[in-house]
Amino acid sequence: xxxxxxxxxxxxxxxxxxxxxxxxxxxxxxxxxxxxxxxxxxxxxxxxxxxxxxxxxxxxxxxxxxxxxxxxxxxxxxxxxxxxxxxxxxxxxxxxxxxxxxxxxxxxxxxxxxxxxxxxxxxxxxxxxxxxxxxxxxxxxxxxxxxxxxxxxxxxxxxxxxxxxxxxxxxxxxxxxxxxxxxxxxxxxxxxxxxxxxxxxxxxxxxxxxxxxxxxxxxxxxxxxxxxxxxxxxxxxxxxxxxxxxxxxxxxxxxxxxxxxxxxxxxxxxxxxxxxxxxxxxxxxxxxxxxxxxxxxxx
Amino acid sequence: xxxxxxxxxxxxxxxxxxxxxxxxxxxxxxxxxxxxxxxxxxxxxxxxxxxxxxxxxxxxxxxxxxxxxxxxxxxxxxxxxxxxxxxxxxxxxxxxxxxxxxxxxxxxxxxxxxxxxxxxxxxxxxxxxxxxxxxxxxxxxxxxxxxxxxxxxxxxxxxxxxxxxxxxxxxxxxxxxxxxxxxxxxxxxxxxxxxxxxxxxxxxxxxxxxxxxxxxxxxxxxxxxxxxxxxxxxxxxxxxxxxxxxxxxxxxxxxxxxxxxxx
Numbered sequence: 036x037x038x039x040x041x042x043x044x045x046x047x048x049x050x051x052x053x054x055x056x057x058x059x060x061x062x063x064x065x066x067x068x069x070x071x072x073x074x075x076x077x078x079x080x081x082x083x084x085x086x087x088x089x090x091x092x093x094x095x096x097x098x099x100x101x102x103x104x105x106x107x108x109x110x111x112x113x114x115x116x117x118x119x120x121x122x123x124x125x126x127x128x129x130x131x132x133x134x135x136x137x138x139x140x141x142x143x144x145x146x147x148x149x150x151x152x153x154x155x156x157x158x159x160x161x162x163x164x165x166x167x168x169x170x171x172x173x174x175x176x177x178x179x180x181x182x183x184x185x186x187x188x189x190x191x192x193x194x195x196x197x198x199x200x201x202x203x204x205x206x207x208x209x210x211x212x213x214x215x216x217x218x219x220x221x222x223x224x225x226x227x228x229x230x231x232x233x234x235x236x237x238x239x240x241x242x243x244x245x246x247x248x249x250x251x252x253x254x255x256x257x258x259x260x261x262x263x264x265x266x267x268x269x270x271x272x273x274x275x276x277x278x279x280x281x282x283x284x285x286x287x288x289x290x291x292x293x294x295x296x297x298x299x300x301x302x303x304x305x306x307x308x309x310x311x312x313x314x315x316x317x318x319x320x321x322x323x324x325x326x327x328x329x330x331x332x333x334x
Numbered sequence: 335x336x337x338x339x340x341x342x343x344x345x346x347x348x349x350x351x352x353x354x355x356x357x358x359x360x361x362x363x364x365x366x367x368x369x370x371x372x373x374x375x376x377x378x379x380x381x382x383x384x385x386x387x388x389x390x391x392x393x394x395x396x397x398x399x400x401x402x403x404x405x406x407x408x409x410x411x412x413x414x415x416x417x418x419x420x421x422x423x424x425x426x427x428x429x430x431x432x433x434x435x436x437x438x439x440x441x442x443x444x445x446x447x448x449x450x451x452x453x454x455x456x457x458x459x460x461x462x463x464x465x466x467x468x469x470x471x472x473x474x475x476x477x478x479x480x481x482x483x484x485x486x487x488x489x490x491x492x493x494x495x496x497x498x499x500x501x502x503x504x505x506x507x508x509x510x511x512x513x514x515x516x517x518x519x520x521x522x523x524x525x526x527x528x529x530x531x532x533x534x535x536x537x538x539x540x541x542x543x544x545x546x547x548x549x550x551x552x553x554x555x556x557x558x559x560x561x562x563x564x565x566x567x568x569x570x571x572x573x574x575x576x577x578x579x580x581x582x583x584x585x586x587x588x589x590x591x592x593x594x595x596x597x
Binding site: 244 | 423
């Protein structure tokens with residue numbers, strides 16, 4: 036018998052077994068689907084967070100807030116001075132009036148908060164754009180910022196690198212938690228598939244006994260059970276990615292373009308390679324469960 | 335063809351199933367294996383197709399030492415041996431066609447040839463018209479004939495039957511026995527285990543008698559009332575001059591039989 040004939044036989048028998056024992060098969064498929072759905076959700080969130088971090092790293096900047104009494108001339112002088120530092124690709128001086136106007140544009144519903152003051156309520160600032168490739172590691176960066184902190188015109192320095200670093204830590208934590216959770220859930224799914232395959236093998240023990248009697252090889256006898264596990268895993272993977280896509284679309288539609296979800300956590304769905312990875316991971320888990328369950332079985 | 339050299343079998347716990355059994359069965363012989371229940375008949379038969387291994391001694395089948403054959407080679411040995419059991423061992427949810435074509439499927443025979451093989455094997459046992467039936471729809475005698483057709487489908491060198499008539503009434507038993515004798519006439523070595531001494535006396539042939547694991551007698555009997563046999567009875571040569579698929583009543587189905595029993 037050729038490999039192709041054997042595979043055709045394995046898939047046909049596995050499909051028949053799946054349909055015949057659809058209830059227990061469904062249990063196995065759902066278990067693996069839940070595991071992969073959660074794994075996929077973590078992959079989606081961490082992937083989008085990573086992409087956001089990368090995007091923000093490209094827009095990384097340091098904002099130096101100045102004292103209210105800083106004049107426009109001082110603002111321009113300080114801006115020129117900041118622009119001469121290495122790794123700085125842009126400096127935008129923002130006067131107190133310009134800051135108030137920007138606030139009112141961005142937050143129109145809160146514009147009353149900054150209206151009617153005798154003095155400008157918001158400080159002037161220097162928005163310094165940093166070269167993303169050198170921003171974190173540029174020599175003397177910390178000393179340069181410390182120098183600014185001690186200048187009499189400066190009240191506060193807001194450094195994007197600090198919260199970006201915290202965000203990167205959060206992404207790493209999300210990823211680690213996801214991997215640990217998925218590993219545990221996949222373990223449970225593999226156990227379920229192994230139990231289902233063992234049960235199927237038990238139900239077919241009379242038939243496998245006859246096959247062995249007429250001269251079937253172990254490969255031929257076990258093949259359909261292995262393929263059954265593989266199919267359960269692949270179906271679980273397909274179901275998980277389908278459900279994940281449905282949930283993503285639903286939340287996207289409900290979240291709207293300005294929500295935290297839409298802009299940070301789920302800007303893009305998984306790419307085709309990630310989808311293929313999830314489905315194949317399901318297949319591999321199913322196959323592993325089937326092989327493990329029958330490893331010591333005499334069938 | 336089959337040689338046992340000082341074969342013994344002890345099960346864990348020290349229980350002895352066979353004790354220093356030695357005999358030889360030439361190709362094409364019909365042999366009755368008899369003895370009381372627990373005499374060791376089944377153990378001996380199972381050793382021929384390597385379902386059991388001896389604790390000591392050697393077993394040679396078709397020139398191969400079965401006792402030392404690697405596990406991976408056992409299937410190839412079994413493809414040359416047909417086995418029939420008292421309890422038929424048919425799969426109820428599979429059609430008769432599917433039940434008899436396990437070996438052709440294992441061998442990768444295409445579906446069309448499987449149908450021809452199944453048809454001819456079932457024709458030999460008079461059940462070609464039940465190709466699409468399910469075992470529970472058949473009588474006990476018919477089920478045993480299907481089991482014989484399954485054992486014969488690949489024209490095995492050896493046919494082993496372990497109490498094949500144990501579940502059947504005397505008339506059906508006689509029919510089944512007649513089938514084995516006709517198969518033997520065509521050159522297949524047949525070893526049939528039974529404790530029915532009357533049948534053995536009636537048919538004759540070589541008789542090996544076991545008692546508590548020991549071979550106590552090896553004799554040739556002349557039958558008192560042997561059946562008249564037709565060497566070509568039920569065979570393709572006798573019944574099917576040409577394979578004729580258009581014969582709806584007796585020919586193999588043109589389409590594959592249903593996979594499953596209808597709910």
